Amino acid sequence: MSLTLEQVRRVAHLARIEVSDAEAEATLGHLNGIFTLIEAMQAVDTRGVEPMAHAQDLAQRLRPDCVTEENRRADFQAIAPETEAGLYLVPKVIE
Amino acid sequence: MKQWEVVIGIETHAQLATRSKIFSGSSIAFGAQPNVQANAVDIALPGVLPVLNKGAVECAIRFGLAVDGQIAPKSVFARKNYFYPDLPKGYQISQYELPVVLGGQVTIQMGQGDRLTEKTIKLTRAHLEEDAGKSLHEDFHGKTGIDLNRAGTPLLEIVTEPDMRSSTEAVAYARALHALVRWIGICDGNMQEGSFRCDANVSVRPLGQKELGTRREIKNLNSFRFMQQAIDYEVQWQIATIEDGGRIEQATVLFDPDSGETRAMRSKEDAHDYRYFPDPDLLPLIIDREWVELTRANMPELPLAKRDRFVSDYALSSYDAAALTASLDIADYFEAAIAFAGKASAKPCANWVTVDLAARLNKEGKEIGESPVSAQQLGGLVGRIVDNTISNNIAKKVFDVLWDGEYGSADEIIDKQGLRQITDSGAIESLIDSVLAANAAMVAEFRSGKEKAFNALVGQAMKATKGKANPQQVNELLRQKLGQE
Numbered sequence: 338m339s340l341t342l343e344q345v346r347r348v349a350h351l352a353r354i355e356v357s358d359a360e361a362e363a364t365l366g367h368l369n370g371i372f373t374l375i376e377a378m379q380a381v382d383t384r385g386v387e388p389m390a391h392a393q394d395l396a397q398r399l400r401p402d403c404v405t406e407e408n409r410r411a412d413f414q415a416i417a418p419e420t421e422a423g424l425y426l427v428p429k430v431i432e
Numbered sequence: 433m434k435q436w437e438v439v440i441g442i443e444t445h446a447q448l449a450t451r452s453k454i455f456s457g458s459s460i461a462f463g464a465q466p467n468v469q470a471n472a473v474d475i476a477l478p479g480v481l482p483v484l485n486k487g488a489v490e491c492a493i494r495f496g497l498a499v500d501g502q503i504a505p506k507s508v509f510a511r512k513n514y515f516y517p518d519l520p521k522g523y524q525i526s527q528y529e530l531p532v533v534l535g536g537q538v539t540i541q542m543g544q545g546d547r548l549t550e551k552t553i554k555l556t557r558a559h560l561e562e563d564a565g566k567s568l569h570e571d572f573h574g575k576t577g578i579d580l581n582r583a584g585t586p587l588l589e590i591v592t593e594p595d596m597r598s599s600t601e602a603v604a605y606a607r608a609l610h611a612l613v614r615w616i617g618i619c620d621g622n623m624q625e626g627s628f629r630c631d632a633n634v635s636v637r638p639l640g641q642k643e644l645g646t647r648r649e650i651k652n653l654n655s656f657r658f659m660q661q662a663i664d665y666e667v668q669w670q671i672a673t674i675e676d677g678g679r680i681e682q683a684t685v686l687f688d689p690d691s692g693e694t695r696a697m698r699s700k701e702d703a704h705d706y707r708y709f710p711d712p713d714l715l716p717l718i719i720d721r722e723w724v725e726l727t728r729a730n731m732p733e734l735p736l737a738k739r740d741r742f743v744s745d746y747a748l749s750s751y752d753a754a755a756l757t758a759s760l761d762i763a764d765y766f767e768a769a770i771a772f773a774g775k776a777s778a779k780p781c782a783n784w785v786t787v788d789l790a791a792r793l794n795k796e797g798k799e800i801g802e803s804p805v806s807a808q809q810l811g812g813l814v815g816r817i818v819d820n821t822i823s824n825n826i827a828k829k830v831f832d833v834l835w836d837g838e839y840g841s842a843d844e845i846i847d848k849q850g851l852r853q854i855t856d857s858g859a860i861e862s863l864i865d866s867v868l869a870a871n872a873a874m875v876a877e878f879r880s881g882k883e884k885a886f887n888a889l890v891g892q893a894m895k896a897t898k899g900k901a902n903p904q905q906v907n908e909l910l911r912q913k914l915g916q917e
Contacts, residue, residue: 351513351705351707353515390508390530390710390716391710391712391714391715391716392712393715395715396715396716396717396718397484397509397714397715397716397717397718398483398484398715399483399484399485399486399489400457400483400484400485400486401486401487402450402451402452402485402486402487402488402490403451403452403457404451404452404457404458404459405452405457406452406456406457406458406459406469406471408468408469409471409472410467410468410470413467413470413472413475413477414467419575421572421577422466422577423465423466423467423468423579424466424467424568424572424577424578424579425467425517425577425578425580426572426575426576426577426578427517427575427576427578428575428576429569429574429575429576430516430517430567430569430576
């Protein structure tokens with residue numbers, strides 16, 4: 338399978354990445370290259386192989402349910418562009 | 433006119449009653465100052481990694497056991513991608529293809545007494561995920577304020593099959609689920625604080641049609657009353673739209689409690705393209721049999737089992753048993769009272785817990801766990817009614833005194849205040865004699881056939897005994913006397 342330029346623009350928009358027409362063309366080439374690779378891999382018979390959710394065959398480590406963090410708001414907000422009354426301020430968003 | 437069938441499925445977000453967040457060690461206590469419970473993981477600073485909270489997984493296992501679902505030996509966390517300022521990572525960690533709980537069911541009840549009906553609502557799945565932060569849109573000179581305290585709060589999203597056929601069934605399900613998650617201690621159920629939020633997927637179809645109609649999803653119903661109103665409005669809107677020749681477009685809608693109407697949110701073109709994929713930061717969650725069995729051993733008796741046992745063990749009506757199993761706290765209180773008063777006092781104990789105590793708690797805005805009258809104290813009081821030491825009327829007074837907390841037990845109050853019921857019929861007779869002598873006019877009225885006068889005489893006699901005589905005994909003795917003379 339191969340992608341269309343329109344699909345590349347849509348994916349870029351979903352990821353909020355601005356692409357110029359030239360970049361979209363170049364990206365289309367890169368992505369189609371990756372798809373060729375995937376097609377080659379899909380030729381392998383994987384019957385009886387359990388799909389992996391992670392590259393490592395390990396189980397998730399669990400943390401005991403304890404509060405271990407202290408308030409470091411002042412540190413975090415020192416590097417924020419704008420704050421007020423303890424809140425981070427961002428451009429207005431209304432649904 | 434065409435007959436319509438309503439089809440409803442419900443998705444619920446239950447905030448899990450853990451101490452810390454699902455992927456970080458920040459507190460999830462409600463009501464903190466903005467952003468003081470948001471650490472580097474919660475605000476998504478570069479380089480941080482999530483570590484799963486065992487307590488949240490434990491809650492999911494408890495839920496799976498309570499609804500008799502399948503607890504997945506292996507489940508996977510996935511990224512749900514979308515951009516919004518209160519979601520700092522640009523994705524929410526959730527579960528998609530392999531959720532932690534599959535299937536299960538919740539039994540709901542509607543009506544009561546002879547018209548009590550039951551129905552089983554099948555669950556599709558329940559999965560673990562993190563909550564987002566909060567956006568505050570008001571009053572920041574044209575900007576939006578972001579509070580990330582809630583970001584990373586553990587949620588269990590519980591999804592039903594489209595099994596409900598009316599707003600009444602939907603509300604019965606939501607109530608049953610609400611009672612269940614509190615019962616098994618995985619969610620505090622506080623709807624005002626957003627700990628239990630429901631979305632209802634509603635569609636209509638001509639009765640008898642097999643295919644489902646197009647659904648609209650009503651978001652964020654945070655009270656049972658609003659849920660009922662919103663679904664009722666939505667159903668009549670959909671039917672009216674179709675009957676007028678229109679079509680239902682799939683949409684997300686919000687309920688406005690002020691107007692009582694639902695309205696579609698501005699549809700976002702990319703709204704449903706979340707591009708889920710397994711989160712590479714998290715390994716699969718493995719739950720072994722041993723953990724499940726250990727959790728099972730620590731589960732409380734479930735509401736329906738307890739209700740049935742109350743009916744069979746204590747010979748209570750299903751109505752009483754249902755009221756007593758509305759919450760685990762009520763059920764435990766009742767059983768502690770019975771342990772004190774004896775099994776034979778089950779029915780009066782049930783009445784005292786569900787009527788007198790419930791009314792007083794309700795009046796003072798208290799939960800049963802905060803009752804100033806302990807289960808042992810109430811059991812002691814009921815015991816004295818059952819053994820005829822005091823009448824029910826006197827018991828109400830003793831209850832009020834117990835509530836005030838000055839005395840330790842009903843017995844102490846009965847002794848100190850001399851409330852013991854007068855059962856010596858000689859003493860009552862002599863009191864009645866003097867009442868009859870003092871109320872000759874009433875006696876004459878009674879004799880001329882006015883039954884009302886008799887009641888007045890009983891009242892006078894009870895007054896003379898300061899309420900300490902058994903009213904039935906006074907009644908009988910008075911009849912005898914009036915008949916004899």
